[in-house]
Amino acid sequence: MDRRKRGQQGEELAVDFLKKKGYRVLERNFRYERGEIDIVAEDREALVFVEVKSRRTRTFGEAEDAVTILKRRRLRRIAEGYLFTHNIESKACRFDVIGIQFDGERADIRHYENAF
Numbered sequence: 001m002d003r004r005k006r007g008q009q010g011e012e013l014a015v016d017f018l019k020k021k022g023y024r025v026l027e028r029n030f031r032y033e034r035g036e037i038d039i040v041a042e043d044r045e046a047l048v049f050v051e052v053k054s055r056r057t058r059t060f061g062e063a064e065d066a067v068t069i070l071k072r073r074r075l076r077r078i079a080e081g082y083l084f085t086h087n088i089e090s091k092a093c094r095f096d097v098i099g100i101q102f103d104g105e106r107a108d109i110r111h112y113e114n115a116f
Contacts, residue, residue, distance in 0.1 A: 010054030010100045010107075011038055017098065017109050023048065032081030035074050040082060043113075046092045049079045051115075054100035054107075064099030064110065072116050 015025055018041055027040040039050035051071070053063040067075075075095060083093070097115040101108040 006054055006056060006102065007052075010098075010102075011052050013100055013107055013109060014050065014052045014098045015039060017111065018050070021111075030078070030082055032078045032085070035078040037075060037078050037082065046094055047088070048094055048096050049075060049082070050096045050098060051075055052098045052100065054102060056102045058101070062099055062110075063101060064097050064112065064115075067097050067115070 011028065015028065018025060018039065021043075023041040023043050025039060025041045028038065030037045030040055037049050038052040039048075041048045041050060051067055053066045055063040072095070079093065079095070083089075083091075094114045095116050097112045099110040099112070101110075
């Protein structure tokens with residue numbers, strides 16, 4: 001499976017996972033300027049920006065380790081763009097990270113609420 005297909009499969013698993021937890025998925029792959037947020041959802045009263053990372057090996061660490069300081073800054077900027085383009089002014093927001101480790105047909109899903 002190539003990287004793009006694995007990434008899409010990871011996002012599908014993440015959406016299903018969040019829905020089962022009671023999240024309401026508002027948007028997928030929101031693009032702003034030169035960046036993208038994988039999932040925008042609501043969890044009770046909070047607007048949640050979710051970054052999904054998936055890996056098939058642990059050679060370079062856990063999937064969620066790829067959410068670096070630089071990536072966090074970009075995600076914040078894109079989230080601000082989401083708020084601006086949707087005229088949202090006063091709503092609690094947070095950033096979650098979902099790490100998915102593929103092991104053959106099995107997928108281990110780790111969810112970090114309020115990750116940064």
